[in-house]
Amino acid sequence: MKDKEKATPNEFQWRNAGNQYIAVCLANIICLGHGLLLGWLSPSLPKLLSESTPLKTGPLTNEQLSWIGSINSIGAICGTFSTGLLTTFIGCKRAMLLLSVPSILFWALILIGDTYYHVLVARIFTGWTGGGIQTTLILFTSEIANNNVRGRLGCYTPLARNIGILTAYILGAFVSYYTVPCIFVIVPILFVISFTFLPNTPQYHLLRGESKKAEDSLKFYKGCKGEDADEVNAINAEFERLKSIAHEKKTDEKIYLQDIFNKAAIRGLTIGVILAWLTQLTGGFTFVTYAVLIFEKVGVSHIDPYIASITLAIVQIMGSFFTTQLSDHLGRKFLVLTSLFGSAFGLFSFALYAYLSHIGFDLSSFDWMPVVCLSFVIFIASAGVIPLAIVCTVENLPSKIRTLGLTISTFGYNIACFTCLKLFPILMSIIGLHGCMLIYAVTCTLGALFVLTVMEETKGRSLDQADKKVARVYKKSYGKLPSLPSTQMAV
Structure with a gap:
C-alpha cells in the first residue's frame, strides 16, 4: 500500500475476524436447535407408525404421515414473513432471540401431546423456526462478515443444522420417546443466554440514528483495538461509508x-x-x-x-x-x-x-x-x-x-x-x-x-x-x- 494514511476498507485486509466467528457460532446455536427439531421425526416415525404408538389417535396413516412430513414448510412460510417483519423493526438480533419461542413450544408439545394433532402443530413450529432462521441468520452473518470469510461463515448454518440432525438421529434411536424433548429443550434456552450479550449489527443502529452504538458494534465485529494506524483509518472509512449508505437508504426506501x-x-x-x-x-x-x-x-x-x-x-x-x-x-x-x-x-x-x-x-x-x-x-x-x-x-x-x-x-x-x-x-x-x-x-x-x-x-x-x-x-x-x-x- 503506497499511502498508509489512506487505507480503505477494500484495501485493508481485516486481520482479526475472531469476533465474527464467535458471533456466528453463537447465532448458529438456534440453527443447531432447528436441526434437532428436523431430525426428531425420522427416528420417531417407526414408533408413530407402529401399533405401540404413543399417540392416543392410533398409528399414523399414509395421509397423516405426508402432512406431518410436509406441514413444517407451511410453518416456514409464516416464519419467514413474520420474522422478516420483526427484523425491520427490532433488528435481526432480537428477532433471532424470539425464534427460541417456537423451538421451546415444539418440545413442550411433543412432551405433553398425545394425539396426531399435537405432533402436527409441533411440526408447524419446526418450520416457523426454520423460516425465521432463513430470514435473519443469513442477514446477520452477511452484515458482520468480511468479504474474504463471508462464504465460509455462511456455510456454518447448514453445518450447525446437520450436527443437530445427527444428534437427534442418535438419541432418537436409543433414548425413549418422552426423554428426548426433556434433553433437547435445553438448546434454545442456551441460545438465548449466550446470544443476548452480543451487540446488534452496525447497520441496524445506523438506520436508527444510533451512531455511537453503531461505531462500537463495528469495532467489535471487525476486532478493531485501535493499535494500528491502517486499521484505524480503515475502520473510520468503513464507518463513514455505512453512515452514507444508511442516509441513502432512508431517503430512497421505495422500490x-x-x-x-x-x-x-x-x-x-x-x-x-x-x-x-x-x-x-x-x-x-x-x-x-x-x-x-x-x-x-x-x-x-x-x-x-x-x-x-x-x-x-x-x-x-x-x-x-x-x-x-x-x-x-x-x-x-x-x-x-x-x-x-x-x-x-x-x-x-x-x-x-x-x-x-x-x-x-x-x-x-x-x-x-x-x-x-x-x-x-x-x-x-x-x-x-x-x-x-x-x-x-x-x-x-x-x-x-x-x-x-x-x-x-x-x-x-x-x-x-x-x-x-x-x-x-x-x-x-x-x-x-x-x-x-x-x-x-x-x-x-x-x-x-x-x-x-x-x-x-x-x-x-x-x-x-x-x-x-x-x-x-x-x-x-x-x-x-x-x-x-x-x-x-x-x-
Missing part, C-alpha cells in the same frame, strides 16, 4: 418497477428461485426426513435402518464441513455444478437398484448399495448446492431488492420443500421408490445445465458487484445512474 424489471435483477431473482428448488430436488432434505422409512422400504435386511440413517447424518456433516473449508477457495459455481452432477449420478444409481429390487432381482449381496448411494448424494449435495444456494442468491441480487429477492427465493424454497415432502410418500406408493429417485436425478441434471450456462462465479467478489451491473443497465436504459444503497444493508 420501483424498474428496480425489479431490469436484466440484473431478473437474472438474480431467477437464480435465487431455481437454486432454492434445486436444494430440495437433490432429495437431500426428503431423505433426511424419511431416512428410516426409505431404508425399510428398499428392503435393506442386513443393516439396521436406524444405523443407516445415522450414517447419512454423519455424511451430511462431512459435506457441510467440506464447504466451509473450500467455498472461498474453489468457488461457488464449481462446487454447485459438482454437487448437482454428482447428485444426479447417485440418484440414477439408487433408482436402478430400487427398480431391480422392485422387479424381483436378488440383491442381497448388494445391501450396502442404498446406503452408499444415499450417503454419496447427501454428501455431494451438502458440499455444494444446499449450503451455497442462499450465498449465491445474496451475491447475485442487487442490494436495493436484496431483501425482497431473498424473501421470494425463501418462499420458493419452502414451497419446494412442502411439495417434495408432501408428495414423496404418496408418489412412492404410486410410482415406487425408483420412480421418485429418477425424477430427482433428471431434475438435478437439468439444474446443473442451468447453473453451467447462466450462473457466474462470485467467489471473492464484493457484494457491490451486483449493484454495478444494475448501474450499467440503468445508464443504458434511462440515461442516468440509480441511487445504490449498501449491499450489506439489505442482505
Whole structure:
C-alpha cells in the first residue's frame, strides 16, 4: 500500500475476524436447535407408525404421515414473513432471540401431546423456526462478515443444522420417546443466554440514528483495538461509508418497477428461485426426513435402518464441513455444478437398484448399495448446492431488492420443500421408490445445465458487484445512474 494514511476498507485486509466467528457460532446455536427439531421425526416415525404408538389417535396413516412430513414448510412460510417483519423493526438480533419461542413450544408439545394433532402443530413450529432462521441468520452473518470469510461463515448454518440432525438421529434411536424433548429443550434456552450479550449489527443502529452504538458494534465485529494506524483509518472509512449508505437508504426506501424489471435483477431473482428448488430436488432434505422409512422400504435386511440413517447424518456433516473449508477457495459455481452432477449420478444409481429390487432381482449381496448411494448424494449435495444456494442468491441480487429477492427465493424454497415432502410418500406408493429417485436425478441434471450456462462465479467478489451491473443497465436504459444503497444493508 503506497499511502498508509489512506487505507480503505477494500484495501485493508481485516486481520482479526475472531469476533465474527464467535458471533456466528453463537447465532448458529438456534440453527443447531432447528436441526434437532428436523431430525426428531425420522427416528420417531417407526414408533408413530407402529401399533405401540404413543399417540392416543392410533398409528399414523399414509395421509397423516405426508402432512406431518410436509406441514413444517407451511410453518416456514409464516416464519419467514413474520420474522422478516420483526427484523425491520427490532433488528435481526432480537428477532433471532424470539425464534427460541417456537423451538421451546415444539418440545413442550411433543412432551405433553398425545394425539396426531399435537405432533402436527409441533411440526408447524419446526418450520416457523426454520423460516425465521432463513430470514435473519443469513442477514446477520452477511452484515458482520468480511468479504474474504463471508462464504465460509455462511456455510456454518447448514453445518450447525446437520450436527443437530445427527444428534437427534442418535438419541432418537436409543433414548425413549418422552426423554428426548426433556434433553433437547435445553438448546434454545442456551441460545438465548449466550446470544443476548452480543451487540446488534452496525447497520441496524445506523438506520436508527444510533451512531455511537453503531461505531462500537463495528469495532467489535471487525476486532478493531485501535493499535494500528491502517486499521484505524480503515475502520473510520468503513464507518463513514455505512453512515452514507444508511442516509441513502432512508431517503430512497421505495422500490420501483424498474428496480425489479431490469436484466440484473431478473437474472438474480431467477437464480435465487431455481437454486432454492434445486436444494430440495437433490432429495437431500426428503431423505433426511424419511431416512428410516426409505431404508425399510428398499428392503435393506442386513443393516439396521436406524444405523443407516445415522450414517447419512454423519455424511451430511462431512459435506457441510467440506464447504466451509473450500467455498472461498474453489468457488461457488464449481462446487454447485459438482454437487448437482454428482447428485444426479447417485440418484440414477439408487433408482436402478430400487427398480431391480422392485422387479424381483436378488440383491442381497448388494445391501450396502442404498446406503452408499444415499450417503454419496447427501454428501455431494451438502458440499455444494444446499449450503451455497442462499450465498449465491445474496451475491447475485442487487442490494436495493436484496431483501425482497431473498424473501421470494425463501418462499420458493419452502414451497419446494412442502411439495417434495408432501408428495414423496404418496408418489412412492404410486410410482415406487425408483420412480421418485429418477425424477430427482433428471431434475438435478437439468439444474446443473442451468447453473453451467447462466450462473457466474462470485467467489471473492464484493457484494457491490451486483449493484454495478444494475448501474450499467440503468445508464443504458434511462440515461442516468440509480441511487445504490449498501449491499450489506439489505442482505
